[in-house]
Amino acid sequence: MRNLDALDARILLALDADPRATTVALADRLGLARNTVQARLKRLEEDGQLREPSRRVDPAALGYPLLALITLSISQRVGQSTREPILRIPEVIELLVTTGDGDLLARVVAKDTEDLHRITNLLLEVPGVVRSNTTIVLLEVQPFSVRSLLEGHAGS
Amino acid sequence: MRNLDALDARILLALDADPRATTVALADRLGLARNTVQARLKRLEEDGQLREPSRRVDPAALGYPLLALITLSISQRVGQSTREPILRIPEVIELLVTTGDGDLLARVVAKDTEDLHRITNLLLEVPGVVRSNTTIVLLEVQPFSVRSLLEGHAGS
DNA sequence: ATTAATTTTAAGCATAATGCTCAATCGAGA
DNA sequence: TCTCGATTGAGCATTATGCTTAAAATTAAT
Numbered sequence: 001m002r003n004l005d006a007l008d009a010r011i012l013l014a015l016d017a018d019p020r021a022t023t024v025a026l027a028d029r030l031g032l033a034r035n036t037v038q039a040r041l042k043r044l045e046e047d048g049q050l051r052e053p054s055r056r057v058d059p060a061a062l063g064y065p066l067l068a069l070i071t072l073s074i075s076q077r078v079g080q081s082t083r084e085p086i087l088r089i090p091e092v093i094e095l096l097v098t099t100g101d102g103d104l105l106a107r108v109v110a111k112d113t114e115d116l117h118r119i120t121n122l123l124l125e126v127p128g129v130v131r132s133n134t135t136i137v138l139l140e141v142q143p144f145s146v147r148s149l150l151e152g153h154a155g156s
Numbered sequence: 157m158r159n160l161d162a163l164d165a166r167i168l169l170a171l172d173a174d175p176r177a178t179t180v181a182l183a184d185r186l187g188l189a190r191n192t193v194q195a196r197l198k199r200l201e202e203d204g205q206l207r208e209p210s211r212r213v214d215p216a217a218l219g220y221p222l223l224a225l226i227t228l229s230i231s232q233r234v235g236q237s238t239r240e241p242i243l244r245i246p247e248v249i250e251l252l253v254t255t256g257d258g259d260l261l262a263r264v265v266a267k268d269t270e271d272l273h274r275i276t277n278l279l280l281e282v283p284g285v286v287r288s289n290t291t292i293v294l295l296e297v298q299p300f301s302v303r304s305l306l307e308g309h310a311g312s
Numbered sequence: 313a314t315t316a317a318t319t320t321t322a323a324g325c326a327t328a329a330t331g332c333t334c335a336a337t338c339g340a341g342a
Numbered sequence: 343t344c345t346c347g348a349t350t351g352a353g354c355a356t357t358a359t360g361c362t363t364a365a366a367a368t369t370a371a372t
Contacts, residue, residue: 053210055168099294138254140253141239144249146213
């Protein structure tokens with residue numbers, strides 16, 4: 001897999017700024033030929049650097065305004081078998097295996113604090129989960145974005 | 157803002173399963189008229205439930221295979237002024253204000269552990285940051301996805 | 313049960329994007 | 343200077359898009 005060059009980064013940045021932009025619009029904005037943009041995008045996708053787009057659904061707009069990060073401690077023996085039941089809880093929208101005091105980190109949405117309490121109890125009922133630690137997200141200062149990363153590559 | 161009905165959820169699910177799907181393809185797959193899908197999608201976007209798509213760039217494919225979650229404790233007085241310098245660090249790809257023992261949670265990518273050390277030091281140099289706690293992500297069991305949430309709504 | 317309102321469906325149409333191919337041109341490096 | 347890879351420009355058939363209009367179907371209310 002090749003590394004990104006500056007042109008790749010510029011194309012990805014333009015796409016980040018306007019994900020709806022067509023190939024034609026990108027080429028126009030960047031002052032490139034349509035074929036060039038089309039070829040680079042194709043290669044970026046083939047190389048796995050540009051994954052499928054995602055249509056972003058806002059959980060808050062779905063009625064889940066509460067976002068929490070729940071650290072879960074898992075008893076040694078069970079290991080992987082705890083993940084599946086956790087993922088079956090619909091409100092768990094992301095699950096990471098981590099180092100540190102916890103073993104799993106779950107990103108959880110909820111309708112309100114009572115709902116969050118219910119979900120926390122669900123998590124504690126999962127076999128192998130011995131402890132949980134809930135952190136509530138008060139503000140998403142910067143939602144997930146790789147823009148700053150790309151900017152470094154584009155400046156060369 | 158209206159709540160999602162089952163049809164909305166089904167459309168969003170189909171879009172989640174295949175984000176590249178055209179309106180025509182969605183209508184075909186769901187057995188609906190193109191106009192119906194087009195109108196529902198338009199309304200979902202107008203209501204803010206369906207945000208702009210995002211082209212997903214994999215940080216690992218960009219040369220940042222290490223993912224860490226860094227909890228930052230902030231001294232009382234400074235508050236918001238710490239956020240800006242933190243966001244200027246390119247490797248910070250997400251920043252949340254949280255309750256709990258930390259005050260900020262930064263999602264950080266790095267080229268390797270040494271790079272992560274460098275970034276941690278950068279964070280500690282930010283005025284107002286008094287303590288940091290780094291957790292390394294070993295595995296993304298379930299990347300961010302609202303699919304499970306939507307499935308609940310679609311089943312009615 | 314009948315009426316009213318909303319939603320879905322169907323068709324048409326102009327414009328634009330897409331995926332593709334081919335050949336010419338450009339640029340950097342051997 | 344020669345060569346290889348990337349970029350460019352053009353063309354072309356197919357398809358999606360955004361939009362409008364009107365009929366049919368569904369739902370809610372009286």
